[in-house]
């Protein structure tokens with residue numbers, strides 16, 4: 001569809017005079033057809049201005065005339081309205097469309113080049129760049145195109161950030177991503193769900209359990225009583241490490257030393273030993289190295305953790321072993337921590353994330369050939385600003401810094417990316433940016449994104465729920481997308497997989 005003609009203005013900013021009736025909107029993608037060079041430029045609308053064919057002050061004078069007519073109860077007739085009035089679309093060039101995809105635009109298109117809206121054919125050559133885990137369709141401003149868009153599996157262990165104000169569609173996106181992971185069968189995904197919204201989706205919504213591949217590809221752990229297909233979260237005390245305690249409490253230097261000394265002395269039994277021995281006994285066990293108060297503080301904290309409902313006194317059970325085995329078999333593991341208080345929730349996520357990181361690192365070092373065939377694993381954490389406010393300390397910042405080498409990626413979901421430490425934020429190579437109301441959050445992302453998104457400030461502010469921008473070194477430019485609604489995605493793959501209506505009916509009755 002014809003939009004208008006190019007009127008300037010520099011290699012980094014193209015201005016288009018739009019037809020009076022063109023309904024151009026922010027974020028829209030347009031094609032500038034340079035006939036002289038036989039090249040098509042893809043551009044993105046980043047601002048829209050008023051234009052009129054008249055001298056200075058004409059619009060104000062005309063408005064004055066209209067008001068005068070209004071007050072006299074008559075109408076103002078403007079002659080040639082369609083040609084005197086127009087809009088200017090301020091665009092940034094995304095690149096030239098070439099057969100292999102898109103290349104950086106280093107020229108300016110010729111004067112008065114014709115400008116039109118994009119169609120799905122324009123993206124035909126970019127298909128291979130649109131990722132194998134599809135989560136939505138290409139969007140041009142407010143409307144969608146029939147082009148599926150997603151992220152590369154490769155992007156998973158290069159870390160992902162999902163950032164949006166509450167209600168903008170983070171959880172829905174994660175469900176679609178988990179569904180795509182199940183469909184692909186090539187990656188593992190460990191999801192921590194403190195709000196209990198992924199399992200069945202809540203009122204009127206659908207969850208991961210409704211995915212047609214859930215039986216084979218999903219494992220669920222919870223402390224809540226769920227309808228079916230889940231195991232209870234039980235961590236053996238022997239699976240808790242000293243580092244996991246650091247996510248729960250702040251320790252002084254000597255308290256820390258005592259913890260590490262206990263670990264060295266008692267091995268995997270360190271928690272039980274601290275818990276069961278009395279203060280005096282410990283004092284002598286450690287060769288009188290630690291003050292009585294140090295011992296008491298540590299003892300009290302260990303006791304409290306040993307008392308958590310999720311902690312089992314049975315040293316033979318191992319949640320980490322079963323979770324790891326599912327992840328290495330390219331499954332999605334959902335850990336529903338919604339029934340837990342924050343301390344327990346942090347402990348569960350630290351123990352499991354650390355187990356994944358350490359096991360993959362071990363395989364990387366000891367069995368390189370086995371490592372090559374391991375699927376990448378993505379660990380997703382909600383309210384990630386809680387775990388990533390400092391650049392070190394617990395396992396999560398460590399995974400952000402070192403995980404990619406061991407095929408362990410972190411997916412941080414947050415409504416306040418500004419609270420995530422800058423160094424950690426810059427580790428996230430792929431960002432899903434949904435509607436973000438706070439300017440400081442947008443600035444934090446602009447600073448750390450791997451592509452220049454500074455010009456998208458206006459667009460990000462006007463995103464509707466489910467509308468997102470994906471920026472990543474794997475995408476040709478920051479891609480505007482509309483994320484699938486999870487329920488619609490489910491119906492589509494159900495249709496595709498020809499699951500008969502009867503099965504749906506049974507599921508409906510089940511819940």
Ligand SMILES: Nc1ncnc2c1ncn2[C@@H]1O[C@H](COP(=O)(O)OP(=O)(O)O)[C@@H](O)[C@H]1O
Nearest residue numbers: 165166167168169170171172465466483484485
């Ligand atoms: N892709 C989408 N398409 C249409 N509407 C959406 C989409 N994603 C989310 N929404 C709407 O926004 C609401 C909030 O989504 P949710 O994923 O729970 O947001 P968040 O986790 O960011 O708070 C949903 O109930 C739905 O109505």
Ligand SMILES: [Mg+2]
Nearest residue numbers: 167170171172
């Ligand atoms: Mg949510």
